[in-house]
Amino acid sequence: MKLTINGEKKELTSETMTVTELLALQGVEMPDMVSVQINGDFLERDAFDSKVVRDGDEVDFLYFMGGGCSE
Template identity: 55%
Template sequence: MKIQTNGQTVELEKELTVQELLQVQNVNMPEYVTVQINDNFIPRTDFETHVVKEGDAVEFLYFMGGGAQCQ
């Protein structure tokens, strides 16, 4: 089965849960990643049950904090 992860085509042997995909793709710092599938954010509570399917577009996103400097 083929999916897109962060714009790259990835071929998988079978459907995987989001949690399994994070492991297979060796995602750095998975505890900090936000996952979006087909433009929908997947709640972290659903990572172990949400199944990635043929043709899905998956994005692994890291949100960085920052702030303005006050003088």
């Protein structure tokens, strides 16, 4: 299966994979802190276990970062 993940083309050996499995395969730490976008659409977190990524999908993992300035 060929995917584009965060703008990088990847070829995976598995033909079917859920978003949860993809997050694990890609070594995403703290997947509960990541938003996932597939082909431009945001995926609800409760669908990670059931949504299957397909050959040719564009997947983006969006990480939330805290920060600010201290004065």
